[in-house]
Amino acid sequence: MRRTRIAAYVTSLLFAATAVLTGAATAQAAGTGYVALGDSYSSGVGAGSYDSASGSCKRSTKAYPALWAASHSPASFNFVACSGAVTGDVLNNQLGPLNSSTGLVSISIGGNDAGFADVMTTCVLYSESTCVNRVNQARAYVTSTLPAKLDAVYQAIKAKAPSARVVVLGYPRFYQLDGSCIAGLSETERSAINGAADLLDNTIAGRVSAAGLTFGDVRTTFTGHEICSGSSWLHSVNWTNIGESYHPTATGQSSGYLPVLTSKA
Known part of the structure:
Protein backbone atom coordinates (compact mmCIF):
# COMPACT_ATOMS: atom_id res chain seq x y z
CA MET A 1 0.00 0.00 0.00
CA GLY A 31 3.53 35.04 -29.05
CA THR A 32 5.96 34.49 -31.88
CA GLY A 33 4.72 36.85 -34.59
CA TYR A 34 6.41 40.21 -35.31
CA VAL A 35 4.52 43.26 -36.57
CA ALA A 36 6.38 46.42 -37.62
CA LEU A 37 4.28 49.59 -37.51
CA GLY A 38 5.10 53.24 -37.99
CA ASP A 39 6.37 55.92 -40.32
CA SER A 40 9.24 56.38 -42.78
CA TYR A 41 11.91 55.84 -40.14
CA SER A 42 10.50 52.34 -39.71
CA SER A 43 9.65 51.69 -43.36
CA GLY A 44 13.24 52.49 -44.31
CA VAL A 45 13.01 55.60 -46.46
CA GLY A 46 16.58 56.60 -47.24
CA ALA A 47 17.95 53.05 -47.09
CA GLY A 48 17.14 52.10 -50.70
CA SER A 49 16.15 48.60 -51.86
CA TYR A 50 12.43 49.36 -51.66
CA ASP A 51 9.85 46.65 -52.13
CA SER A 52 7.97 47.68 -55.27
CA ALA A 53 4.79 46.13 -53.85
CA SER A 54 4.86 48.65 -51.00
CA GLY A 55 4.33 51.58 -53.36
CA SER A 56 4.56 55.00 -51.77
CA CYS A 57 5.04 53.43 -48.32
CA LYS A 58 8.63 52.67 -49.44
CA ARG A 59 9.34 49.65 -47.30
CA SER A 60 12.99 48.72 -47.58
CA THR A 61 14.63 45.34 -47.26
CA LYS A 62 17.38 47.28 -45.45
CA ALA A 63 15.03 48.77 -42.84
CA TYR A 64 15.53 47.63 -39.27
CA PRO A 65 12.28 45.60 -39.12
CA ALA A 66 13.26 43.55 -42.18
CA LEU A 67 16.79 43.10 -40.85
CA TRP A 68 15.53 41.94 -37.45
CA ALA A 69 13.07 39.51 -39.02
CA ALA A 70 15.76 38.10 -41.31
CA SER A 71 18.08 37.38 -38.40
CA HIS A 72 15.48 36.12 -35.89
CA SER A 73 13.03 34.21 -38.13
CA PRO A 74 9.77 35.00 -36.30
CA ALA A 75 6.85 32.66 -36.99
CA SER A 76 5.22 35.50 -38.92
CA PHE A 77 6.34 38.95 -40.03
CA ASN A 78 3.96 41.73 -41.01
CA PHE A 79 5.74 44.88 -42.22
CA VAL A 80 3.14 47.63 -42.48
CA ALA A 81 5.11 50.78 -41.61
CA CYS A 82 4.51 53.46 -44.22
CA SER A 83 6.26 56.65 -45.28
CA GLY A 84 4.36 59.74 -44.19
CA ALA A 85 2.31 57.96 -41.54
CA VAL A 86 0.87 59.92 -38.63
CA THR A 87 -0.75 58.54 -35.50
CA GLY A 88 -4.16 58.46 -37.19
CA ASP A 89 -2.79 56.33 -40.03
CA VAL A 90 -1.50 53.77 -37.54
CA LEU A 91 -4.90 53.59 -35.86
CA ASN A 92 -6.86 53.41 -39.12
CA ASN A 93 -4.60 51.41 -41.43
CA GLN A 94 -1.85 49.50 -39.65
CA LEU A 95 -3.33 47.55 -36.73
CA GLY A 96 -4.93 44.76 -38.76
CA PRO A 97 -2.09 42.20 -38.37
CA LEU A 98 -2.06 42.50 -34.56
CA ASN A 99 -3.62 39.66 -32.58
CA SER A 100 -3.17 37.52 -29.50
CA SER A 101 -0.29 35.60 -31.10
CA THR A 102 1.75 38.71 -31.80
CA GLY A 103 4.91 38.48 -29.72
CA LEU A 104 6.73 41.64 -30.80
CA VAL A 105 5.63 45.03 -32.10
CA SER A 106 7.96 47.83 -33.13
CA ILE A 107 6.91 51.35 -34.04
CA SER A 108 8.23 54.84 -34.66
CA ILE A 109 5.53 57.51 -34.86
CA GLY A 110 4.97 61.15 -33.95
CA GLY A 111 7.47 63.00 -36.12
CA ASN A 112 5.01 63.57 -38.95
CA ASP A 113 2.28 64.63 -36.53
CA ALA A 114 4.64 67.31 -35.29
CA GLY A 115 5.30 68.47 -38.87
CA PHE A 116 9.01 67.85 -38.99
CA ALA A 117 9.08 67.56 -42.80
CA ASP A 118 7.64 71.06 -42.99
CA VAL A 119 10.04 72.22 -40.29
CA MET A 120 13.03 71.04 -42.30
CA THR A 121 11.67 72.50 -45.55
CA THR A 122 11.10 75.83 -43.84
CA CYS A 123 14.58 75.85 -42.33
CA VAL A 124 16.27 74.99 -45.62
CA LEU A 125 14.37 77.54 -47.72
CA TYR A 126 13.78 80.50 -45.41
CA SER A 127 15.51 82.74 -42.90
CA GLU A 128 16.95 81.76 -39.56
CA SER A 129 14.18 83.54 -37.67
CA THR A 130 11.49 81.87 -39.79
CA CYS A 131 13.14 78.51 -39.15
CA VAL A 132 13.28 79.00 -35.39
CA ASN A 133 9.66 80.20 -35.31
CA ARG A 134 8.55 77.06 -37.18
CA VAL A 135 10.55 74.86 -34.80
CA ASN A 136 8.85 76.55 -31.86
CA GLN A 137 5.44 75.84 -33.40
CA ALA A 138 6.38 72.18 -33.64
CA ARG A 139 7.56 72.20 -30.03
CA ALA A 140 4.22 73.65 -28.90
CA TYR A 141 2.38 70.87 -30.76
CA VAL A 142 4.57 68.17 -29.23
CA THR A 143 3.89 69.52 -25.76
CA SER A 144 0.17 70.20 -26.04
CA THR A 145 -1.36 67.87 -28.62
CA LEU A 146 0.90 64.94 -29.40
CA PRO A 147 0.78 63.16 -26.01
CA ALA A 148 -2.90 62.26 -26.30
CA LYS A 149 -2.39 61.00 -29.86
CA LEU A 150 0.48 58.78 -28.74
CA ASP A 151 -1.58 57.47 -25.84
CA ALA A 152 -4.35 56.44 -28.24
CA VAL A 153 -1.92 54.52 -30.45
CA TYR A 154 -0.22 52.72 -27.57
CA GLN A 155 -3.51 51.72 -25.95
CA ALA A 156 -4.85 50.42 -29.26
CA ILE A 157 -1.75 48.30 -29.79
CA LYS A 158 -2.03 46.85 -26.29
CA ALA A 159 -5.70 46.06 -26.79
CA LYS A 160 -5.13 44.20 -30.06
CA ALA A 161 -1.88 42.47 -29.07
CA PRO A 162 -2.11 41.96 -25.30
CA SER A 163 0.76 39.46 -25.13
CA ALA A 164 3.21 41.42 -27.27
CA ARG A 165 6.37 43.18 -26.22
CA VAL A 166 5.97 46.65 -27.73
CA VAL A 167 9.17 48.54 -28.52
CA VAL A 168 8.71 52.21 -29.44
CA LEU A 169 11.73 53.59 -31.28
CA GLY A 170 12.54 57.29 -31.10
CA TYR A 171 14.34 59.61 -33.51
CA PRO A 172 17.99 60.67 -33.74
CA ARG A 173 19.25 64.20 -33.39
CA PHE A 174 19.93 65.52 -36.87
CA TYR A 175 23.11 67.52 -36.34
CA GLN A 176 26.46 67.37 -34.66
CA LEU A 177 26.97 70.92 -33.46
CA ASP A 178 30.29 72.62 -34.25
CA GLY A 179 30.81 69.84 -36.75
CA SER A 180 32.32 69.55 -40.19
CA CYS A 181 29.61 71.33 -42.21
CA ILE A 182 30.81 74.54 -43.84
CA ALA A 183 27.50 75.46 -45.49
CA GLY A 184 23.81 75.01 -44.99
CA LEU A 185 21.89 75.85 -41.85
CA SER A 186 23.29 78.08 -39.12
CA GLU A 187 24.36 76.68 -35.78
CA THR A 188 21.36 78.44 -34.24
CA GLU A 189 19.03 76.56 -36.59
CA ARG A 190 20.79 73.24 -36.05
CA SER A 191 20.65 73.68 -32.29
CA ALA A 192 16.94 74.52 -32.42
CA ILE A 193 16.22 71.44 -34.54
CA ASN A 194 18.21 69.18 -32.20
CA GLY A 195 16.39 70.63 -29.21
CA ALA A 196 13.04 69.89 -30.82
CA ALA A 197 14.15 66.32 -31.57
CA ASP A 198 15.07 65.89 -27.91
CA LEU A 199 11.69 67.24 -26.84
CA LEU A 200 9.96 64.83 -29.21
CA ASP A 201 11.97 61.87 -27.94
CA ASN A 202 11.46 62.78 -24.31
CA THR A 203 7.73 63.24 -24.85
CA ILE A 204 7.47 59.87 -26.58
CA ALA A 205 9.51 58.21 -23.84
CA GLY A 206 7.21 59.64 -21.18
CA ARG A 207 4.05 58.37 -22.85
CA VAL A 208 5.67 54.98 -23.52
CA SER A 209 6.53 54.66 -19.83
CA ALA A 210 3.00 55.65 -18.81
CA ALA A 211 1.62 52.95 -21.11
CA GLY A 212 3.94 50.31 -19.65
CA LEU A 213 5.75 49.76 -22.95
CA THR A 214 9.46 49.83 -23.87
CA PHE A 215 11.26 52.87 -25.33
CA GLY A 216 14.27 52.46 -27.60
CA ASP A 217 16.45 55.60 -27.62
CA VAL A 218 18.41 55.76 -30.88
CA ARG A 219 20.13 59.01 -29.94
CA THR A 220 22.73 56.86 -28.21
CA THR A 221 23.64 54.82 -31.28
CA PHE A 222 23.53 57.81 -33.64
CA THR A 223 25.83 59.92 -31.45
CA GLY A 224 28.88 60.73 -33.56
CA HIS A 225 26.99 59.89 -36.75
CA GLU A 226 24.73 62.91 -37.12
CA ILE A 227 24.85 65.28 -40.09
CA CYS A 228 28.06 67.36 -39.89
CA SER A 229 29.86 64.56 -38.03
CA GLY A 230 31.94 63.51 -41.02
CA SER A 231 30.47 60.01 -40.59
CA SER A 232 26.77 60.65 -40.97
CA TRP A 233 24.17 57.88 -40.89
CA LEU A 234 21.54 60.43 -41.96
CA HIS A 235 20.96 61.99 -45.35
CA SER A 236 21.24 65.75 -45.48
CA VAL A 237 19.22 67.63 -48.12
CA ASN A 238 19.05 65.49 -51.25
CA TRP A 239 17.79 67.72 -54.04
CA THR A 240 17.60 64.80 -56.50
CA ASN A 241 15.49 62.72 -54.11
CA ILE A 242 14.01 65.14 -51.64
CA GLY A 243 11.97 62.46 -49.85
CA GLU A 244 15.14 60.81 -48.54
CA SER A 245 16.40 64.01 -46.91
CA TYR A 246 16.90 63.76 -43.14
CA HIS A 247 16.26 60.02 -43.08
CA PRO A 248 18.63 57.25 -41.99
CA THR A 249 20.91 55.68 -44.55
CA ALA A 250 21.14 51.89 -44.84
CA THR A 251 23.92 52.07 -42.23
CA GLY A 252 21.68 54.18 -40.01
CA GLN A 253 19.10 51.42 -40.13
CA SER A 254 21.55 48.55 -39.54
CA SER A 255 23.84 50.27 -37.03
CA GLY A 256 21.59 52.94 -35.53
CA TYR A 257 18.13 51.37 -35.27
CA LEU A 258 18.63 47.61 -35.43
CA PRO A 259 20.88 47.30 -32.34
CA VAL A 260 18.38 49.26 -30.26
CA LEU A 261 15.47 47.05 -31.30
CA THR A 262 17.56 43.93 -30.75
CA SER A 263 18.51 45.02 -27.24
CA LYS A 264 14.88 45.78 -26.31
CA ALA A 265 13.00 42.99 -28.08
Missing part, protein backbone atom coordinates in the same frame (compact mmCIF):
# COMPACT_ATOMS: atom_id res chain seq x y z
CA ARG A 2 2.79 2.41 0.93
CA ARG A 3 4.60 1.71 -2.36
CA THR A 4 1.35 2.31 -4.25
CA ARG A 5 0.88 5.68 -2.53
CA ILE A 6 4.46 6.68 -3.28
CA ALA A 7 4.02 5.66 -6.91
CA ALA A 8 0.80 7.67 -7.15
CA TYR A 9 2.49 10.70 -5.56
CA VAL A 10 5.44 10.51 -7.96
CA THR A 11 3.05 10.11 -10.88
CA SER A 12 1.10 13.17 -9.80
CA LEU A 13 4.32 15.20 -9.52
CA LEU A 14 5.40 14.11 -12.98
CA PHE A 15 1.98 14.97 -14.37
CA ALA A 16 2.10 18.41 -12.75
CA ALA A 17 5.62 19.04 -14.02
CA THR A 18 4.58 17.98 -17.51
CA ALA A 19 1.59 20.30 -17.38
CA VAL A 20 3.76 23.21 -16.28
CA LEU A 21 6.36 22.55 -18.96
CA THR A 22 3.72 22.07 -21.63
CA GLY A 23 1.97 25.22 -20.53
CA ALA A 24 5.22 27.16 -20.61
CA ALA A 25 5.99 25.89 -24.06
CA THR A 26 2.50 26.80 -25.22
CA ALA A 27 2.83 30.27 -23.73
CA GLN A 28 6.17 30.81 -25.40
CA ALA A 29 4.85 29.61 -28.74
CA ALA A 30 1.75 31.76 -28.48
